[in-house]
Amino acid sequence: ETGVTQTPRHLVMGMTNKKSLKCEQHLGHNAMYWYKQSAKKPLELMFVYNFKEQTENNSVPSRFSPECPNSSHLFLHLHTLQPEDSALYLCASSQVITGRAGANVLTFGAGSRLTVL
Amino acid sequence: DAKTTQPPSMDCAEGRAANLPCNHSTISGNEYVYWYRQIHSQGPQYIIHGLKNNETNEMASLIITEDRKSSTLILPHATLRDTAVYYCIVRSRTTSGTYKYIFGTGTRLKVLA
Numbered sequence: 001e002t003g004v005t006q007t008p009r010h011l012v013m014g015m016t017n018k019k020s021l022k023c024e025q026h027l028g029h030n031a032m033y034w035y036k037q038s039a040k041k042p043l044e045l046m047f048v049y050n051f052k053e054q055t056e057n058n059s060v061p062s063r064f065s066p067e068c069p070n071s072s073h074l075f076l077h078l079h080t081l082q083p084e085d086s087a088l089y090l091c092a093s094s095q096v097i098t099g100r101a102g103a104n105v106l107t108f109g110a111g112s113r114l115t116v117l
Numbered sequence: 118d119a120k121t122t123q124p125p126s127m128d129c130a131e132g133r134a135a136n137l138p139c140n141h142s143t144i145s146g147n148e149y150v151y152w153y154r155q156i157h158s159q160g161p162q163y164i165i166h167g168l169k170n171n172e173t174n175e176m177a178s179l180i181i182t183e184d185r186k187s188s189t190l191i192l193p194h195a196t197l198r199d200t201a202v203y204y205c206i207v208r209s210r211t212t213s214g215t216y217k218y219i220f221g222t223g224t225r226l227k228v229l230a
Contacts, residue, residue, distance in 0.1 A: 004160075031215055042204075043161070043220040048211055055215040090160055096216060104208070104216050106153075108160030 003027065004109035006091050012115045015081060021112045023074040023091030032074040033106070034066060035090040043090065049074060050096060081116045088113050121205045126225040129199075135192040137224050139205030142186040149208045150181060151218065152190045154201040161204065161220075164190065195228045202226070 004025045013019050025032065034046040048056035049068040063085075065077040074091055092108045122140040129135040141150060149168050153161040165172055165179045167188070172179040178191040192199055204223040211217050 033217075035220075042222050045217060045219060048215050048217055050213070050215040053213075055213040056211040056217055088158060092160070094216065105163050105166070106151075106161075106218055107163065110160050111158070113158075 004091055004093055004107055006089075006109035006112050008112060009110065010113050010115075012117065013078065013081065014117050015083070017081075018077070018079045020078065021076040021089055021091075021114070023076075023109060025072055025074075025091075025093040025107070025109075027093060027095070027107060029093035029095045029107070030071050031094045031096050031104075032068060032071070033092040033094075034074065034076055035092065037088040037090060037111075038084075039087070046076075078114070081114075083116050086114055086116045120219075121207055121221045123203075123205055123221060123224045125222065126227070128227050128229055129192075129195045131197060131228050131230050132194055135190075135195040135199065135226055135228070137190040137192075137203050137205075137226065138187065139189070140187045141205070141207050144185050144207050146185075150179070150185075150188050151206045151208055152177070152179065153204045153206065153220075154199075155204065155223070156201045164203075166208075195226075197228050197230060200226060200228045 007022045032049045035043045037043045045058050046060045047066045052068045067075040088111045090111045092106045094106045151166040152164040155161040167179045181188045202223040206218050
């Protein structure tokens with residue numbers, strides 16, 4: 001496996017369900033990101049993790065709970081979602097190199113398409 | 118965070134150069150400009166980035182104005198497979214120093230046969 005892998009690719013859940021999205025990167029990167037893309041809208045940054053520590057929470061509702069157990073894995077736990085949370089959820093990773101500000105490139109996974117009924 | 122402004126859509130004939138403009142008038146001195154593209158519901162794909170000098174790689178060229186308030190992405194010979202939404206992003210930092218990329222609405226490029 002190479003790059004950034006997201007599972008599942010498609011998920012349908014009811015509003016009372018609890019589910020999780022998983023992201024795994026095989027690039028040796030130290031930063032990971034969750035983005036949300038609703039229909040016909042730009043990507044919205046949700047969370048940023050650097051060396052497993054959350055460094056950005058873009059005012060995301062608490063029904064979305066991220067978890068980053070190590071630099072290679074990122075989860076998004078979903079609970080009591082609303083139909084308007086239906087979207088494409090994209091994971092990305094990058095390598096932050098001290099002293100090389102220009103070397104940081106974001107690599108995305110293919111996304112998990114979530115439908116909330 | 119510096120914001121970017123792009124035209125919502127553009128058409129380009131196949132084989133011709135596609136020039137996609139971006140305004141980022143509030144960019145600060147150490148912020149990089151990145152370009153990504155997204156082909157229908159896939160994850161965005163990195164194209165190119167730069168700070169102040171013009172850049173070229175196998176995919177595209179990036180021209181940044183001297184005052185850094187705008188830039189242009191050039192696809193030298195557009196093909197049908199270049200049809201996508203192109204995003205211009207100014208990379209900024211979180212309060213703890215991590216980089217973050219804020220996407221705008223992008224330009225929907227349609228390459229015509």
